[in-house]
Amino acid sequence: MTPSVRLQEMIRVIRSARTQGEERGIIQRECADIRAQFRQGDNGERSHSLAKLLYVHMLGYPAHFGQMECVRLIASPRYSEKRIGYLGAMMLLDEKQDASLLITNSIKNDLSHSSQYVQSLALCTLACMGSAEMCRDLAPEIERLLRASNSYIKKKATLCAVHIIRKVPELAELFTPTARSLLSEKNHGVLHGAVVLITELCERNPDTLNQFRKAVPELVQIMKGLVTSSYSPEHNVAGISDPFLQVRILRLLRILGHNNETASDAMNDLLAQVATNTDSSKTAGSAVLYETVLTIMDINSESGLRVLAVNILGRFLLNNDRNIRYISMTSLQKIVQTDHNAVQRHRGTIVDCLKDQDTSVKRRALELSLALVSAVNIRSMMKELLIFLSTCPPELRSQTASGIFNAAERYSPSKRWHIDTILHVLTTAGGDVRDETVPNLIQLITTASELHCYTVHKLYRALVKDISQQSLVQVACWCIGEYGDLLLKGECEEIEPVQVTEDDVLDALETVLQSHMSSPATRGFALTSTMKLSTRITDNVDRIRSIVSIYGSCIDLELQQRAVEYNALFKKYDHMRAAVLERMPVMDKNSPGHTNGDTSGEIKEPDPSKPKPVEAGLLAEPASQVCDLLDLLGGTDTPIQPNPAPASTATTTSSADLLDLLGGLEPTPVLQTVTVTVYEKNGLSLKIQCDRQTETEVTVTLISSNSTQTDITNFNLQAAVPKSVQLQMKAPSGNVIPAHGLGQVTQTVLLNNPNKVSLKMRIRVSYSNQGAVHQDTVQIDSFPSPASQPSISPL
Amino acid sequence: MSGQDSNDLAKGRRVHVTGLLTSAFTAISRKAHAHGIERNINFKMQFMLLFSRQGKLRLQKWYVPLSDTQKKKISREVIQMVLARKPKMCSFLEWRDLKIVYKRYASLYFCCAVEDQENELITLEIIHRYVELLDKYFGSVCELDIIFNFEKAYYILDEFILGGEAQETSKKNVLKAIEQADMLQEEAETPRSVLEEIGLT
Numbered sequence: 001m002t003p004s005v006r007l008q009e010m011i012r013v014i015r016s017a018r019t020q021g022e023e024r025g026i027i028q029r030e031c032a033d034i035r036a037q038f039r040q041g042d043n044g045e046r047s048h049s050l051a052k053l054l055y056v057h058m059l060g061y062p063a064h065f066g067q068m069e070c071v072r073l074i075a076s077p078r079y080s081e082k083r084i085g086y087l088g089a090m091m092l093l094d095e096k097q098d099a100s101l102l103i104t105n106s107i108k109n110d111l112s113h114s115s116q117y118v119q120s121l122a123l124c125t126l127a128c129m130g131s132a133e134m135c136r137d138l139a140p141e142i143e144r145l146l147r148a149s150n151s152y153i154k155k156k157a158t159l160c161a162v163h164i165i166r167k168v169p170e171l172a173e174l175f176t177p178t179a180r181s182l183l184s185e186k187n188h189g190v191l192h193g194a195v196v197l198i199t200e201l202c203e204r205n206p207d208t209l210n211q212f213r214k215a216v217p218e219l220v221q222i223m224k225g226l227v228t229s230s231y232s233p234e235h236n237v238a239g240i241s242d243p244f245l246q247v248r249i250l251r252l253l254r255i256l257g258h259n260n261e262t263a264s265d266a267m268n269d270l271l272a273q274v275a276t277n278t279d280s281s282k283t284a285g286s287a288v289l290y291e292t293v294l295t296i297m298d299i300n301s302e303s304g305l306r307v308l309a310v311n312i313l314g315r316f317l318l319n320n321d322r323n324i325r326y327i328s329m330t331s332l333q334k335i336v337q338t339d340h341n342a343v344q345r346h347r348g349t350i351v352d353c354l355k356d357q358d359t360s361v362k363r364r365a366l367e368l369s370l371a372l373v374s375a376v377n378i379r380s381m382m383k384e385l386l387i388f389l390s391t392c393p394p395e396l397r398s399q400t401a402s403g404i405f406n407a408a409e410r411y412s413p414s415k416r417w418h419i420d421t422i423l424h425v426l427t428t429a430g431g432d433v434r435d436e437t438v439p440n441l442i443q444l445i446t447t448a449s450e451l452h453c454y455t456v457h458k459l460y461r462a463l464v465k466d467i468s469q470q471s472l473v474q475v476a477c478w479c480i481g482e483y484g485d486l487l488l489k490g491e492c493e494e495i496e497p498v499q500v501t502e503d504d505v506l507d508a509l510e511t512v513l514q515s516h517m518s519s520p521a522t523r524g525f526a527l528t529s530t531m532k533l534s535t536r537i538t539d540n541v542d543r544i545r546s547i548v549s550i551y552g553s554c555i556d557l558e559l560q561q562r563a564v565e566y567n568a569l570f571k572k573y574d575h576m577r578a579a580v581l582e583r584m585p586v587m588d589k590n591s592p593g594h595t596n597g598d599t600s601g602e603i604k605e606p607d608p609s610k611p612k613p614v615e616a617g618l619l620a621e622p623a624s625q626v627c628d629l630l631d632l633l634g635g636t637d638t639p640i641q642p643n644p645a646p647a648s649t650a651t652t653t654s655s656a657d658l659l660d661l662l663g664g665l666e667p668t669p670v671l672q673t674v675t676v677t678v679y680e681k682n683g684l685s686l687k688i689q690c691d692r693q694t695e696t697e698v699t700v701t702l703i704s705s706n707s708t709q710t711d712i713t714n715f716n717l718q719a720a721v722p723k724s725v726q727l728q729m730k731a732p733s734g735n736v737i738p739a740h741g742l743g744q745v746t747q748t749v750l751l752n753n754p755n756k757v758s759l760k761m762r763i764r765v766s767y768s769n770q771g772a773v774h775q776d777t778v779q780i781d782s783f784p785s786p787a788s789q790p791s792i793s794p795l
Numbered sequence: 796m797s798g799q800d801s802n803d804l805a806k807g808r809r810v811h812v813t814g815l816l817t818s819a820f821t822a823i824s825r826k827a828h829a830h831g832i833e834r835n836i837n838f839k840m841q842f843m844l845l846f847s848r849q850g851k852l853r854l855q856k857w858y859v860p861l862s863d864t865q866k867k868k869i870s871r872e873v874i875q876m877v878l879a880r881k882p883k884m885c886s887f888l889e890w891r892d893l894k895i896v897y898k899r900y901a902s903l904y905f906c907c908a909v910e911d912q913e914n915e916l917i918t919l920e921i922i923h924r925y926v927e928l929l930d931k932y933f934g935s936v937c938e939l940d941i942i943f944n945f946e947k948a949y950y951i952l953d954e955f956i957l958g959g960e961a962q963e964t965s966k967k968n969v970l971k972a973i974e975q976a977d978m979l980q981e982e983a984e985t986p987r988s989v990l991e992e993i994g995l996t
Contacts, residue, residue: 008943015942051946058852058945060867080983083976087949094860117976120954127958128858152972155962163958166839189963196960199838234965237920244964247917251838283923287916294914322885327915358884 007051014059027061038069046073047084054084054091067092067099074106079118082110086121095131104134111141116152119145123156127163135164139171146178151187158182158193162200172201176208183218188235188242191222195248202255213256216263220270223249227274238282250274250291257299259771264300271296275308283323286316290327297335310335310342317349322358329353329364336371337711347372351381354388359396362388366396370403378411382421390428398432401425405437415448416494419455423472427462430469438474443587445479454494456483461498463508468517474525477512480505481529482584485536502537506530510547520556527551527559531566535581545570675703679765679778683708684737686765690783691748698751698759698783705744706737708769715745715767722760726752737767759783837912840921840959841893842869843952844906845941850874853903853941854948858959877906887915894918900926902938924966925955931970950976 010030017023030052037049050069057063070092073085093100103125110122123145126138142164145157161175179201182194202209226241226249235242253271257264271292280286289312296309316328329350336343350372353365366388373381382404389400404425412418422441425433445455459476467473480487484505490497512518512526527548534544548570551563569577679686685705692699706712715735721727732747753759759782766775845854852870861869876888877897888895890908896918897906905922909915926936928951933940941948954969954976956962963969 011943055945058855060852062863078983079976080980083950083980084946087946087953090856090953094857094862096860096862115979117972117979120972120976124953124957128953129860131860156957159957159960159962162960188965189968192964193960193962234967237924242964243920244917244961247914251914283916284920287914287920290916291914322883323887323916323919326885326887357881360885360887360889363889 007048007055010052011055014055023059027056027059031056031061031065035065038065042076047078047081050084050088054088057091063092067097071099071102071106074103074110079115082118082121086125089125090128094129095134100129100131101133104137107134108138108141111138111145116150119153120156123153123160127156127160130160130163130167132167135167135171139164139168139174143174143178146175146182151185151190154182154185155187155189155193158190158197162193162197165197165200165204169204172204172208176201176211180212180215183215183222188245192245192248195219195245195252199248199252199255202252209256213260213263216253216256216266219249219253219256220267223253223270223274227270227277237284239279240282240284240288243284243288246274246288247291250288250295254295254298257295259300261300267295267299268302268305271301272305272308275305275312286324286327290316290331293331294334297331297338306339307342310339314346314349317346317353322356322361325353325356326358326361326364329361329368333364333368333371336368340372343368344372344374347377347381351384354384359393362392363396366392366400366403370407373407373411375411375413378407378413379417382407386421386424386428389425394432397429398434401429401433405433405440415444416451416454419444419448419451420458423458423462426469426472426475427466430471433471438471441471441475442478445475446584446586449586451494452479452483453486453489453492455479456487457492457495457497460487460500460505460508463512467512467515470519470522473512473518473522477509477522477525477529480509481525481532484529484533488537502533502540503543505533505537506540506543506547509533513547513551520558523556524558524562527562527566531562531569532581534570535578678780679763679776681776682769682774684712684765684767684769684774686763686778688780688783693783695756696752696754698753700749700751700783702747702749702763703744704737704746704765705741706739706769707741709739710770711739712737712767712769714773716765717747718764718766719749720762720764721751722757724753724755724757725759726754727761728752837910839910840913840918840956841908841910843908843956844870844873844904845948846870846874846877846904846906847938848878848902848904850878853938854945854952856949856952856956873906873908874904877904886919896922898922903941921956921961924961925952927966928955928969931966932973 014023014026014030017026034049034053034056037043037045046069050066050073053063053066053069057066066088070085070088073081074089076082076085089100089103093103107122107126110118113119113122123142126134126142130138142157142160145153146161149157158179161179165172165175175197179194179197182190182197185191185194198212198215202212223246226246229241232241235245237243240246253263253267257267274292275289275296278285278289278292280289293309293312296305301309313328313331316324317332319325319328332343332346332350347369350365350368353361354369356362356365369381369385373385385400385404385407389397389404392400404421408418408421412421419441422437422444426437426441445452448455456479459472459479462472463476463480486492487498487500487505488502490499509526509530513523513530518526530544530547534541537544548563548566551559552567554560554563569580573580675687675689677685677687683706685707687703687705689701689703690698691701702717704715704717713736715732715737717729717732719727719729728750730748730750732745734745737743737745749761751759751761761780761783762777763780764775764777766773768774839858841857841859843854843856844852846852852874855866855870857866873890873895876890877895880888880897886896886898888897892911893908894911894913894915895906895908896915897904898919899905905926907918907922909918929936929941929948932947932951933944951969951973954963954972963972
């Protein structure tokens with residue numbers, strides 16, 4: 001019985017086991033056998049025992065006792081033992097194991113073995129699992145083999161060199177000289193390896209990249225040879241001559257031609273030729289065409305060539321093969337920014353792909369669709385996206401929801417449409433939206449004063465139908481609290497009104513309060529709304545009073561605190577209740593990203609400058625207002641309204657703040673906003689706009705815009721001021737400034753200058769544009785001063 | 796990704812753009828973290844798995860250093876994901892920061908994990924080439940051939956792909972090399988059994 005049959009016999013026996021337990025028993029016996037074999041030393045059976053062990057290992061059982069055996073077998077003079085030994089090393093040893101170092105010497109010896117198949121084993125193992133140390137040790141050997149060996153070994157040595165460079169980048173210099181000469185090899189294997197090696201070298205070192213640009217004509221020649229050559233059966237795949245090599249060369253050309261006119265020019269003709277002549281009926285051809293398109297789009301190609309490339313992608317998009325459609329969308333995604341109009345032409349097909357069965361295709365289509373939304377197509381696109389949201393797989397929902405919000409914010413044709421869209425998303429996918437959605441929506445609603453009636457009716461209906469979507473419930477509660485009077489009036493122009501009694505409304509709110517589905521935050525919203533209604537309804541104030549007092553002993557601390565304070569409002573400060581619970585003013589519009597249809601950033605981030613925890617703001621207000629009012633009882637009788645600016649920092653109310661509130665209620669000069677450009681260079685311009693200025697405080701907004709062709713990314717401003725001045729920079733609206741002046745980044749800066757020194761500010765600008773990092777400093781010596789007459793503002 | 800809070804008042808807060816528009820097209824490197832390994836160049840094949848429709852692993856080749864537990868975990872996840880796919884779906888999956896390219900041949904799934912800049916279609920061609928090689932070697936290969944001769948399947952793979960890259964693009968040359976190596980192995984084994992037979996060892 002030949003030994004290999006024994007291995008197959010073992011496999012058969014293992015496979016015939018009927019239960020997991022039986023299999024384990026067999027494996028245990030076999031492993032014991034194997035261990036015994038290993039202990040016996042050299043008897044010709046070791047290789048077969050190791051093979052058995054490797055099989056057992058593949059089934060998932062531990063096999064570390066075979067590691068030393070691998071080391072021993074590798075050192076054996078017999079090829080059969082070396083072969084399995086090296087395989088074992090690749091399977092059982094990795095660079096984290098100590099035993100892997102032990103094979104370094106064997107590999108070194110085998111690299112100079114007389115048999116090329118032994119050399120091949122060593123090269124393969126080194127390239128598969130060679131650690132950084134091993135690579136350092138053996139690099140000179142590999143370099144020698146690169147220069148002087150037959151093509152069989154050379155091709156392996158080049159890929160080994162690639163691995164070495166990946167592990168130890170400093171060794172790249174060792175291989176650079178030889179790499180160039182490898183391009184003149186005729187053997188496709190060596191050529192392929194050479195191209196991979198050169199690609200790796202160029203990616204890691206810009207100087208090497210420059211050097212290899214001179215090789216572009218040579219590479220173009222090789223490609224031409226492949227594309228126009230007559231049928232060569234050895235390398236032919238579905239009519240394409242060596243697609244693997246073609247793809248690699250195209251990729252190298254891409255890297256060499258990127259951002260370089262001369263190199264790009266040299267390859268224009270070739271790319272046009274490949275793009276037009278390659279037959280894409282089979283995958284091999286499509287693979288080459290795909291790589292060609294990627295190359296065309298990434299180098300400085302002529303516009304005609306670019307059009308050709310986009311057309312190819314368009315053709316791919318209509319292909320029956322899902323794989324082709326998928327990669328077409330991946331590529332379109334990459335160029336949607338730079339060639340937006342070209343991609344827009346295919347919008348219909350892309351939107352259709354949203355309905356594809358395949359999740360991968362859906363995902364690509366979603367990303368692309370969101371990138372294609374514009375002011376022109378917003379209505380139809382949104383319709384499609386909302387349909388998609390209701391049927392899309394769960395892993396895509398939150399991405400879709402945030403995409404829809406972003407798009408709505410940028411391009412919504414009207415406020416009502418915007419609110420409707422957000423409500424639609426909340427009803428469909430309320431659980432998958434981000435936390436900032438609630439305050440964003442509330443802020444939006446407050447700005448649309450003509451739609452308050454419509455909004456509250458719509459929300460009331462949604463609330464009555466379903467109280468499980470927390471975001472929706474929170475917004476609904478807030479609106480009902482604010483605009484409950486409009487709801488109860490029962491007339492509305494834009495929507496068919498619902499006849500609602502006060503009891504109905506209170507019932508709805510109480511349901512939310514008591515439901516186990518409501519989160520603590522939601523219940524907070526509901527309680528506050530109930531309280532607010534006490535000033536907006538006439539009959540059921542007692543009911544509200546009783547609800548509020550019940551929650552005075554609620555276990556939830558937040559609710560309890562609120563209830564107690566509202567109770568106090570009922571009991572001790574009833575005369576102020578109306579004033580305290582009056583309508584909230586329109587919220588701070590200067591918050592970045594909240595101007596309808598005019599956003600600069602693409603960010604939805606928690607912005608501290610806007611009233612994010614709305615209920616906390618409300619909470620602090622009654623307390624702070626109460627103290628204010630006490631102090632002002634002898635003062636003016638101007639209507640006290642909750643000041644929006646303090647509301648945003650209300651979470652840190654302290655006595656100092658209260659005094660500031662008092663100060664804030666004094667008439668402050670209102671300025672016309674003056675904007676001055678302080679920096680303009682390389683297409684980036686920075687303006688400073690003075691929002692507010694008192695004797696000791698200045699609030700300015702820094703507005704940055706970009707008139708270059710490409711987006712500015714990683715945009716960051718840092719500021720320094722004189723010692724006695726205190727600086728507070730609010731979060732910027734974003735760190736990407738769209739190109740062509742399409743958008744701006746704003747950042748609010750508060751300066752407190754108690755010593756009234758002359759205000760100066762030094763700003764350091766840093767950003768990336770077109771792959772280069774820029775840094776600059778600008779000094780602002782004088783701030784724009786107020787231009788108009790001071791006037792009393794009804795804050 | 797969330798921004799990092801800076802306590803330094805002189806700096807503005809940094810936030811990461813979680814927008815859906817990808818940055819301008821570039822093939823030049825960016826750092827990627829795959830399974831705790833830092834990669835600058837995103838073309839590499841990281842691993843190849845062959846498994847049956849019941850999820851049993853028939854071959855696993857790893858081109859990145861990982862512990863056994865990590866390999867097991869990753870295999871399990873990938874196998875589950877691929878088996879969950881329906882028949883007519885496209886051959887590409889996105890998983891973590893890798894692309895999984897897979898194709899089913901009879902009862903075996905061939906699955907490659909490549910980094911995100913790699914050309915998926917050429918990876919499909921690589922898989923197909925490997926299947927053709929197995930087919931030529933075993934003569935109408937089936938899953939059982941790979942089960943009972945798994946070490947040969949590895950040898951063939953290692954003659955076709957080295958360090959995650961294709962080393963030989965000619966089918967003929969790969970098969971020739973395997974043939975020669977097999978002969979060498981036989982020669983190394985035969986003298987021993989002859990000696991055994993005549994009782995000298």
